[in-house]
Amino acid sequence: xxxxxxxxxxxxxxxxxxxxxxxxxxxxxxxxxxxxxxxxxxxxxxxxxxxxxxxxxxxxxxxxxxxxxxxxxxxxxxxxxxxxxxxxxxxxxxxxxxxxxxxxxxxxxxxxxxxxxxxxxxxxxxxxxxxxxxxxxxxxxxx
Numbered sequence: 001x002x003x004x005x006x007x008x009x010x011x012x013x014x015x016x017x018x019x020x021x022x023x024x025x026x027x028x029x030x031x032x033x034x035x036x037x038x039x040x041x042x043x044x045x046x047x048x049x050x051x052x053x054x055x056x057x058x059x060x061x062x063x064x065x066x067x068x069x070x071x072x073x074x075x076x077x078x079x080x081x082x083x084x085x086x087x088x089x090x091x092x093x094x095x096x097x098x099x100x101x102x103x104x105x106x107x108x109x110x111x112x113x114x115x116x117x118x119x120x121x122x123x124x125x126x127x128x129x130x131x132x133x134x135x136x137x138x139x140x141x142x143x
Contacts, residue, residue: 035069038141039081043067050083050137064088067139070115071096071123080141084117086133093119093130 039046047067063085070080082097094117104110117133120126 035080035141039067039069043081046081046139047083050139054137064091065136066091066094068094068096068117069121070099071118071121072099073101073123073127081139082115082135083137083139084133085136086117086130090130090132094133095119095121096123097135098123098127 043066047065050067051065064087065083065085067081067083070082072079079099084091084094084097086094096118098116098118100114100116102112102114104112115135116127117130117135119128119130
């Protein structure tokens with residue numbers, strides 16, 4: 001009888017852990033999808049708002065700009081959005097920005113994040129950096 005109760009308790013605990021992990025993954029997938037939809041649907045308006053903001057602060061942009069999603073290279077998920085700027089012919093090639101992360105073990109440890117404009121939304125097939133284009137603004141999306 002005690003063995004049966006222990007097994008039932010262990011099964012319940014395992015179910016809670018698995019359910020929690022699955023729930024976290026589902027949340028990540030839903031957030032990534034929401035970012036993709038927001039950028040696709042509202043990217044032009046977000047871009048115009050950033051350009052208006054920077055123009056009002058006398059840091060106007062003399063290059064073409066657009067808003068694209070940030071892709072986390074670790075899991076390929078959408079983690080946010082950025083505005084990229086550059087010559088229009090190069091900017092037309094940018095589909096996303098790859099977020100690369102690393103550590104530098106100086107001064108007690110420093111976290112590094114690089115945002116690299118790329119010409120694909122599927123970075124697992126290879127990163128094709130678009131030279132001559134840079135990140136000009138970070139977009140925080142409240143989902």
